[in-house]
Amino acid sequence: MPKYAIHVEKLSKSYDDVLAVKSISFAVKPGETVALLGGNGAGKTTTISMLLGILLPTSGTINVLGEDMVKDRFKVMHRLNFSSPYVDLPRRLTVRQNLMFFSKLYGIINARERLMHLAEELDLLELLNRPTGSLSAGQKTRVSVAKALINEPEILLLDEPTASLDPDTADWVRNYIKEYQKRTNAAILLASHNMTEVERICDNVLMMKYGKIVDQGTPDDLLHRYSRTNLEEVFLDIARDRKNSADQKDSDVPSKNIPRKPPHDDLEYGDI
Ligand SMILES: Nc1ncnc2c1ncn2[C@@H]1O[C@H](COP(=O)(O)OP(=O)(O)OP(=O)(O)O)[C@@H](O)[C@H]1O
Numbered sequence: 001m002p003k004y005a006i007h008v009e010k011l012s013k014s015y016d017d018v019l020a021v022k023s024i025s026f027a028v029k030p031g032e033t034v035a036l037l038g039g040n041g042a043g044k045t046t047t048i049s050m051l052l053g054i055l056l057p058t059s060g061t062i063n064v065l066g067e068d069m070v071k072d073r074f075k076v077m078h079r080l081n082f083s084s085p086y087v088d089l090p091r092r093l094t095v096r097q098n099l100m101f102f103s104k105l106y107g108i109i110n111a112r113e114r115l116m117h118l119a120e121e122l123d124l125l126e127l128l129n130r131p132t133g134s135l136s137a138g139q140k141t142r143v144s145v146a147k148a149l150i151n152e153p154e155i156l157l158l159d160e161p162t163a164s165l166d167p168d169t170a171d172w173v174r175n176y177i178k179e180y181q182k183r184t185n186a187a188i189l190l191a192s193h194n195m196t197e198v199e200r201i202c203d204n205v206l207m208m209k210y211g212k213i214v215d216q217g218t219p220d221d222l223l224h225r226y227s228r229t230n231l232e233e234v235f236l237d238i239a240r241d242r243k244n245s246a247d248q249k250d251s252d253v254p255s256k257n258i259p260r261k262p263p264h265d266d267l268e269y270g271d272i
Contacts, residue, residue: 005187011060038208091133137164
């Protein structure tokens with residue numbers, strides 16, 4: 001097993017003339033949970049999409065589970081998975097059909113058992129025959145988490161894993177994911193705007209701004225360095241350049257204010 005589940009060096013990504021990610025470097029060890037934080041447009045989704053192998057970097061290297069993600073992504077893609085409330089599962093398929101489809105895609109041997117196990121664990125049994133498009137936002141989030149765990153991934157990329165969940169269900173889902181990690185030693189990279197969630201479950205935090213990592217450390221390190229009592233205040237300090245964040249030059253601001261288009265827009269789930 002390589003030392004790092006994810007090892008990124010000098011990674012950059014441009015969309016035409018927008019430099020969305022600028023020479024970032026970081027690593028995530030097996031069993032570790034790292035948060036990728038930053039304001040809107042900071043480059044989080046672009047970074048996650050490159051880690052998943054669905055966007056190619058402009059430059060830099062991504063090593064995932066010991067493989068070069070640019071050259072050999074097909075060797076490892078089946079060992080990763082992700083969940084995002086912003087990527088809809090096919091809406092007309094029922095929850096059962098969707099989960100079965102992904103089981104087949106990942107080559108799960110006992111697909112039916114795995115599906116029923118996750119449906120039971122994530123309280124989806126009563127939703128299995130409903131078209132996925134007819135579910136509430138919170139129900140869709142739980143289906144997305146089930147889909148993300150279907151192949152027992154060694155790396156889990158989570159974009160807002162508890163978006164739209166009520167506090168009780170969110171707490172339950174967080175604990176479920178942490179239990180999964182304890183059992184499997186999976187590495188987790190989590191993009192979130194929920195600072196309480198980050199403080200609770202993350203070992204390390206990467207703060208992104210204008211495509212760069214401007215600060216990083218354990219939640220305690222950051223609280224101490226910024227003399228704050230919670231990460232939300234640290235986040236605001238960094239976002240507003242109040243103190244301790246790296247100097248932002250004018251050239252760090254994206255060169256054109258192009259309306260945001262999610263990088264996933266042109267992707268089909270079949271690509272993953
Ligand atoms: N397909 C695209 N074409 C052009 N520019 C893009 C595209 N996708 C993203 N961008 C730009 O790249 C930058 C980073 O966007 P990204 O979606 O990675 O940010 P983010 O941190 O995930 O933001 P949010 O929290 O709002 O989801 C932004 O300036 C955005 O407008």
